[in-house]
Amino acid sequence: MEAADGTSRGAGEVGVANEGWFGMAxxxxxxxxxxxxxxxxxxxxxxxxxxxxxxxxxxxxxxxxLYGLADGWRDYQLELTATRSVSPDRLFLALPAPGTV
Structure with missing residues (x-):
């Protein structure tokens, strides 16, 4: 995933979403x-x-x-607690600043 500097591709965040094989709830x-x-x-x-x-x-x-991303492969873990029940849902990962992950 790559986010440009905003001058050539617009402003905002770039990301990927995963809705799962049979959806998420x-x-x-x-x-x-x-x-x-x-x-x-x-x-x-x-x-x-x-x-x-x-x-x-x-x-x-x-x-x-997720902080501390490095140029070598590493495992990361993050716990997220839902504030409400919603379905269907998705997981979204985004780069809020220029960079490549």
């Missing part, structure tokens, strides 16, 4: 654990934005940030 008060293996291009340290959000759009059900 997040439930209020439940904690979900994201485990992911990532590496970043040299010079990019993050953060990587992580959101659990309605597949149809709207405000996130839960969100967090």
């Amino acid at each position: 997040f439930h209020e008060g439940e904690t979900y654990v994201l485990r992911v293996r990532l590496r970043a291009a040299a010079g990019f340290a993050g953060p990587l934005v992580v959101r659990l959000e309605p597949a149809t759009g709207g405000s996130p059900v839960a969100s967090g940030l």
